[in-house]
Amino acid sequence: MSLNVIDLIKGQLGPALVTQAASQLGESESGISKAIGGLLPAIVGGLANNSSSPGVLDAISSASSSGILGNLLGNSSNNSIISTLLSSIFGDKLSGLVNSISTFAGISNNSSSSLLNLVTGATLGSVGKYAADNNLDKSGISNLLSDQKGIVSSLLPAGLSLASLNIGDWAKGYKFDNDNAKPTPSAEPKIEVTRSTTPVGTDPDRNTPEGGGSIWKWLLPLLLLIAAGYFLWKQCEKKETTTTMVATDSTAMPTDTATAVSSTGAASGAATTKVDENIDLNGTALKGYKDGMEDKMIAFLKSGGYKNAKDDAALKTTWYNFDHVNFKIGSANQLEAGSEGQLQNLVTILKAYPDAKVKIGGYTDKTGNEAKNIKLSADRATFIKDWLNKQGVGSQVAGADGYGSQFATVDAKASDAERASDRKMAVRFAK
Secondary structure, three states: OOOOHHHHHHOOOOHHHHHHHHHHHOOOHHHHHHHHHHHHHHHHHHHHOOOOOHHHHHHHHHHOOOOHHHHHHHHOOOOHHHHHHHHHHHHHHHHHHHHHHHHHHOOOHHHHHHHHHHHHHHHHHHHHHHHHHOOOOHHHHHHHHHOOHHHHOOOOOOOOOOHHHOHHHHOOOOOOOOOOOOOOOOOOOOOOOOOOOOOOOOOOOOOOOOOOOOHHHHHHHHHHHHHHHHHHHHHHHHHHHHHHOEEOOOOEOOOOOOOOOOOOOOOOOEEOOOOEEEEEEOOEEEEEEOOOHHHHHHHHHHOOHHHHOOOHHHOOOEOEEOOOOOEOOOOOOOEOOOHHHHHHHHHHHHHHOOOOEEEEEEOOOOOOOHHHHHHHHHHHHHHHHHHHHHHHHHHHEEEEEEOOOOOOOOOOOOOHHHHHHHOOEEEEEEO
């Protein structure tokens, strides 16, 4: 039986990474999981159909020494090897793949593109490590990839169709789309009723499994199967509900002092999964979340709240969390893919309201040295301030401060995914 490469890769894409990716990309965990489930067979299938390509074999051969598996979220977004490989595999179908996964999983195109790079990195790293551990040369790697054609052809999730990309034309003998596959009809149990000549009440076997009660041979297993299916469905439904019920971003952020003040704009309770929509800025449509950063800032400006604020003290209690702005782990000058889109939204808002000023805040979790945390968060805030200055709105940025873990709420011993909520960037209005 051929090795299923996808089983190797899944070990790198566990729940912890899904949670962290959801936090960094501003998506629901269920959406991230669905996207990964669709991307895995597509990427492995693409490699399988290019199993003899020198570019593919070189990329996999060098992957084991590149350390790509050590930091998938940080290394994949701008990795030239990954981007070159994807272009060679999918060509002009690349954007179509990103759009299809985005629609299927209910996530933004930016998130879909980031996950495409991440899953490709996990695939290269996993296959490269396997090849190195088992002393496979390029010929062996080619054979391993070629063997995947028969495995991945049926793994595309139900509801995801890539037929419109016409991938079958360039991948001879193999299609990612399994919509055209005709399902094998399940065999209906045939229950035969035998009319007995024995008078009613005199058949000793009528109530036994082997006699007239033979219907139970089929009915009992069928009932058990239905019960098991119902139980699994309820469990999946429960899990789906849990992953999609995420708290909304709150505008209640700490003040510039050590005293935390709650904001009247803070959301309460749970909310459904965030979905990108058009946020109206005086006739200009910005892509963002309902009740997200842009939506709340624009609503405050339109209400006259900023204009009527007498001084900075009246504004400093309300902060707005960025939904999509994230830095690579440990970096103060490298943004994660997709971050500049929301920063550009902030630029558009400031240009629409040239009298408004803002302040940038950076925050970390409770782990590590606090002095370093303060410096890192301050450097990140300053980076965003400088970025805004380059966009022509520097005069509207009143300051940029780093607070380190001063206002972190999650215990340092919690999981990395739980602590991610404390590692954020935020913005508030200022006078």
